Amino acid sequence: MSEEYGAWVGRTEVRHDHIHASAVEALAATLDLSRAPGIGDPLPPGWQWLFFNPVARRSELGTDGHPARGGFLPPIELPRRMWAGSRINYLADLPVGQPATRHSRIMNVVNKTGKRGALWFVTVEHTTMNGDTVCIREEQDIVYREATPPGAPAPSAPPPYEEIPVWGSPFTPDTTLLFRYSALTFNGHRIHYDQAYAQNEEGYPDLVVHGPLTATLLQQLALQHGEGRALARFDFRGVSPLFVNRPFRLEGKQAGDGTLLLWARGPNGELAMSATAGFR
Numbered sequence: 001m002s003e004e005y006g007a008w009v010g011r012t013e014v015r016h017d018h019i020h021a022s023a024v025e026a027l028a029a030t031l032d033l034s035r036a037p038g039i040g041d042p043l044p045p046g047w048q049w050l051f052f053n054p055v056a057r058r059s060e061l062g063t064d065g066h067p068a069r070g071g072f073l074p075p076i077e078l079p080r081r082m083w084a085g086s087r088i089n090y091l092a093d094l095p096v097g098q099p100a101t102r103h104s105r106i107m108n109v110v111n112k113t114g115k116r117g118a119l120w121f122v123t124v125e126h127t128t129m130n131g132d133t134v135c136i137r138e139e140q141d142i143v144y145r146e147a148t149p150p151g152a153p154a155p156s157a158p159p160p161y162e163e164i165p166v167w168g169s170p171f172t173p174d175t176t177l178l179f180r181y182s183a184l185t186f187n188g189h190r191i192h193y194d195q196a197y198a199q200n201e202e203g204y205p206d207l208v209v210h211g212p213l214t215a216t217l218l219q220q221l222a223l224q225h226g227e228g229r230a231l232a233r234f235d236f237r238g239v240s241p242l243f244v245n246r247p248f249r250l251e252g253k254q255a256g257d258g259t260l261l262l263w264a265r266g267p268n269g270e271l272a273m274s275a276t277a278g279f280r
Contacts, residue, residue, distance in 0.1 A: 042093035046216030065188035085237035160269035168251030
């Protein structure tokens with residue numbers, strides 16, 4: 001923990017929301033599913049990220065489209081931030097159509113140095129409840145980093161991922177998918193819909209696929225190969241970005257302990273996201 005932001009460790013926040021069937025229906029359509037969960041059905045894993053998102057006025061946004069620094073999260077001044085990964089426990093069903101509450105707590109704030117400069121890691125615990133029942137407990141890792149200097153050389157291409165899948169399927173993200181997911185999660189980060197900003201300000205080759213969107217797709221893949229069981233745990237870590245209109249693959253295989261190993265493989269064979277899934 002850094003002394004500079006030590007006062008933020010232990011800070012808490014409570015948000016109330018309703019697991020609206022209309023939002024669930026909209027995400028099902030966005031993911032091109034034939035059926036949306038109805039009132040009383042369990043919310044699918046990953047779909048909790050539709051809810052409890054901060055609502056900031058347009059005048060309160062930073063240049064990247066995120067809410068300006070400060071508030072619940074520490075006011076780290078580094079200009080780039082991303083959701084790097086999560087460790088999620090699904091403890092009970094969260095029913096569609098029910099009110100819910102999310103209790104959040106900052107667990108840690110750590111400063112590190114990476115290949116491209118300073119990094120700050122903020123770990124936040126979210127506990128989502130339906131009444132008195134704890135349904136989901138998640139630890140999120142948020143990373144803040146320095147901006148890429150103009151004219152800086154592009155990072156070297158990651159090597160091909162050598163894991164051999166037992167099953168997998170291709171997926172091509174288009175601009176409509178990214179727009180809809182940004183809208184449904186009230187995510188104003190411009191790298192997902194503003195091509196000029198993504199390329200000229202943050203140095204990406206094109207629009208970036210949302211990390212939680214990829215994680216949601218991997219959780220769907222886990223359920224397809226989970227023999228009808230509900231997820232009990234899902235951990236994921238973003239490794240390299242995926243981009244609009246560039247096909248990638250969702251892949252996986254059984255592990256020896258009954259869990260599933262899952263990953264998203266980029267168009268050049270690189271590892272984009274790794275994950276593990278366990279079942280109730």
